Amino acid sequence: MNPDEIYMQMALREAEKALEDGEIPIGAVVVCGDKIVAKAHNQVERLNDATAHAEMLALTAAMNHLQSKYLPECVLYVTVEPCSMCSGAIHWAKLKKIVYGTADEKLGFEHLGCPLHPKTKIVRGVLEKEARELMQAFFKSVRKK
């Protein structure tokens, strides 16, 4: 496994925690240099807050941890392509790089054409299959109910 895959594996573990809690299974990890500074998973149901996406929680936690409102040395790993809200947060945080797993062809920021900060690199499709299967497992269980 390369470093991107190792950190994405951790984000997938976060997504699994969300699935166990009945949340949409999306996980995120923020890495600064070789240190993990934040991990989070979707908590929309638990917090009763439609903005409590994995990326938002992870970015705010990373900013708190580093006591910095910008994260230009940080990389965000997230299992699913971020939505427009989360891509806006990534824009403001001025991240060095984001790495995502599976695409969201309906609500993903790239599909909607929302811009990131020009300095933020984007890597797509890392452990994509695992991330997609978690999402499919969730939506299959919802349809059964």
Added chain:
Amino acid sequence: MNPDEIYMQMALREAEKALEDGEIPIGAVVVCGDKIVAKAHNQVERLNDATAHAEMLALTAAMNHLQSKYLPECVLYVTVEPCSMCSGAIHWAKLKKIVYGTADEKLGFEHLGCPLHPKTKIVRGVLEKEARELMQAFFKSVRKK
């Protein structure tokens, strides 16, 4: 003054608090029926969090107050056109209506083409001059430093 102007006036008072604190002067108020359920102003500097925009803080406070992750009966008043992050949050919250003061021709969601929930009405330009003058006062003071 009509009701939209009365609530926007309150959002402007929030924006003034931000200005006093050295923050970009943007304020927001969330109204449900005829009740104010949340008021907030930009706190990016104070919280060291690039995502601590007035709209994000007000929406999360409203969701907490109403114990609901959706706000379909609520109206958000905000002094400046929301950015893509905040418009994403408005999308997820499924607001009934948003009312904004002055446009943001660089980073505003309408100028970037980011979508809201199709049920959310948009009213533009309420007390626009006051909101714009607050922003101009802030950027003038920053340039002087």
